[in-house]
Amino acid sequence: MSDQWVPSGAHHTSHGSPLAFELARAAAEAQTLPELAGVLRQLRRREARQQGETLLTYRQLAAKTGWSRGIIGEYFAGNILPPPERFDVLIRLLGATPAEQGVLATARDRVEECRRRPNREHAATGRSVVRARAGGPRTATTSPRFPVPRQLPPALPGFVGRATQLARLDAECAGTVAGGDDAVAPVTVLTLSGTAGVGKTTLAVNWAHRVAGRFPDGQLYVDLRGFDSTGTVVTAVEVVRGFLEALEVPPERIPTHLPAQVGLYRSLLAGRRMLVLLDNARDADQVRPLLVGSPSCLVLVTSRNRLAGLIAADGARPIGVDLLSTAEAWQLLARRLGADRLAAEPQAVDEIIERCARLPLALAVLAARGAEKPEFPLAVLAAELRAAPRPLDSFDGGDAGTDVQAVFSWSYRSLTPAAARLFRLIGCHPGPDIGFAAAASLAGLPRAQAPRLLAELAHAHLVTEHAPGRFGAHDLLRAYAAEQVERLEPAPARRAAIRRGLDHYLHTAHAAALLLQPGRDPVTLAAAAPGVVPEEISDLASALAWFTAEYPVLLAAVAHARRTGFDGHAWQLAWTLVDFLQRRGRWPDLAVAQRNALAGAQRSGDRPGQANAHRDLARVLSRLGRVNEAARNYRQALTIFAELGDHTGQARTHRAFGAMLDGLGRHAESLEQSERALALYRSAGHVAGEASARNAVGWAYAQLGRYPPALSHCREALALLRTTGDRHGEANTWDSLGFIHARLGEHRAAIRCFQRALGLYRRVSDRYDEADTLSRLGESRQAVGDAAGAARTWRRALGILDDLGHPDAERVRDLLDRAAR
Secondary structure, rough: OHHOOOOHHHHHHOOOOOOOOHHHHHHHHOOHHHHHHHHHHHHHHHHHHHOOOOOOOOHHHHHOOOOOHHHHHOOOOOHOOHHHHHHHHHHHOOOOOOOHHHHHHHHHHHHHHHHHOOOOOOOOOOOOOOOOOOOOOOOOOOOOEOOOOOOOOOOOOOOOHHHHHHHHHHHHOOOOOOOOOOOOOOOOOEEEEOOOOHHHHHHHHHHHHHHHHHOOOOOOEEEEEOOOOOOOOOOOOHHHHHHHHHHOOOOOOOOOOOOHHHHHHHHHOOOOOOEEEEEEEEHHHHHHHHHHOOOOOOEEEEEEOOOHHHHHHHOOEEEEEEOOOHHHHHHHHHHHHHHHHHHOOOHHHHHEOOOEEEEHHHHHHHHHHHHHHOOOOHHHHHHHHOOOOHHHHHHHOOOOOEEEEHHHHHHOOOOOOOOOOHHHHHHHHOEEHHHHHHHHHHHOOOOHHHHHHHHHHHHHHEEEEOOOOEEEEOHHHHHHHHHHHHHOHHHHHHHHHHHHHHHHHHHHHHHHHHHHHHOOOOOOOOOOOOOOOOOOOOOOOHHHHHHHHHHHHHHHHHHHHHHHHHHHHHHHHHHHHHHHHHHOOOOOHHHHHHHHHHHHHHHHOOOHHHHHHHHHHHHHHHOOOOHHHHHHHHHHHHHHHHHHHOOOHHHHHHHHHHHHHOOOHHHHHHHHEEEEEEOOHHHHOOHHHHHHHHHHHHHHHHHHHOOHHHHHHHHHHHHHHHOOOHHHHHHHHHHHHHHHHOOOOOHHHHHHHHHHHHHHHHHHOHHHHHHHHHHHHHHHHHHHHHHHHHHHHHHHHHHHHHEEEEEEHHHHHHHHHHEEE
């Protein structure tokens, strides 16, 4: 063969023929993939010498070909045989002449044919032939046939999605590169972890079938039954013996003791390309004896637990498996039920996906039911889920492996008693998530114990730490927790837990609300239940941060309090949310909370609660444009506050009523309401309230064109506010002063006032009022000839208002359109 390969041209004259003939001999003799890879490496070195440069790196080759560096490394390491078209590209890039290309292509085809032959023979090192180096005689030594186990279970035909996890698995597998200038540490252990029913096994088996060609020496599989309903966990002794039998080790050669068995198992896999799939592992100790020492093998482990010990001590690379996305859930149902059937009832499909919490097992159970009854509308299935008194009753697939409740129970039973109790009590929590301090209060435990217990629940994937220190669970797991707390905790214990949770949020939110708005009168709260330790909120910044993290929980807590009969908590929690949600422009959320608050206060006959709820509901209704309903609620609030003799409550209501009338252009009526508020605040000696009312009076005078009294009232308001620390009130007053100066044609003074107001609004995180002031600032900038500055300012205002979904956005958009003409 070498006589036929005589390089020509630059290859021959520049470097002579010895290296070319050595390469020719190696190509002619290559019958195994490692030998062919050796030829490629020789060709790579020759090209570098001819060009007088360093070796082409994997990165450079990847840039030239568009292939991944990992795959290129696999080719040069002899782990993967390049497809013909890639092989041709690669050898051309490495400088092979046309004649050489033909010889190399023949060598590649020969290696592929050898790999296809059944009953391949191997030496003890895993190669079939031991060869001398180039120029020396070739000696063949054979050993008994090495079996190639193919133990993978069938792949699920309807597998969908999981693109992110599949890409991670592919990347980690391709990263196992041996040798080469771009060599990286081989990945030998991967873990897939996630909650019960999330589809870890389906993903692992599907991927294992996809990459089986990368592991030509076989694939081993075992279900370790780490969370089996029988509680029978497969031991390492059983697994190793089973693997040795699959590798056709005679029974008399299998050692008696586990360490010797493990040694033999690892020796047999040394130097081979094998995939070992360990499914459903309970913990790292169950897995560790089954790891393989060879860098050419890969162990893939699935578990409901994180297997943190395997990651820390054995270098395993973790990959999380979460719930399906909505799009993936649609794909799963379409595979099972047909895309046309789903397209005909999209709303029913959306509801099914939501009630299944995007959990693959639950979706599969529902899809099976739908497939059995193809004539049934999907809306019927959705209605069944909606009407089920116990949500998990709808997800029983007929055996333990497809009963969602049973599958959850296997994880729950593995918990320590303290963690199991905390998980149960999460069924008494309103959701959607919980932090360390709230979890401690819910369970009546010292705060220091909560992180450890929540970490245990997260390790078991019964909760998910979606943000640092914030833990949540999907709806079906929450339903399971609620069933467990109802079954195992007596009614008084459940009610006490609900009370502790609500007390925690109420006492913390009350303190935070007073920091947001120092001028507010506090609500008289009952003492917190034993075991409750409210969080310490020390300043405005921490109050804003706390509300930002917790307001979804507080909204849920208002409804939870009303539903569970804690009516006082319902209206008081809603009271704490008013300023924060108004500043964020979340008026629909606030309206729902205030309606719940009012219903609870009315049911319990709590008159102060009713008055506060009427007033705060009226405020949000006015923002939503429902002015007649808002006016009725203001009047009801005023009547009840008058009956109670609560002058500051009346004053606050008059002040809010006046603001609504101002927005309607009824400025004289607004002035009347504001003056009533001012008189009531002054008679009560309420300095913060007087300051707010004076600003309102000054604003009303300005709207009526009476600028001297407007300026006087606003300046007096500003002097009072500086003694109260009410930054929001200061912002409102600077905005009023800017408006007055603008009306007087003093636009540069107006700009300075508006800028002072904006700085304060940003400090207190009031997005709507920030946008409102920005729109006025833009008008003053335009008036002084700064058209570009005006446009920038209006665009900032428009961005906020569009984000809030507020109708004022159209007015600002008109300002921008007119400026552009």
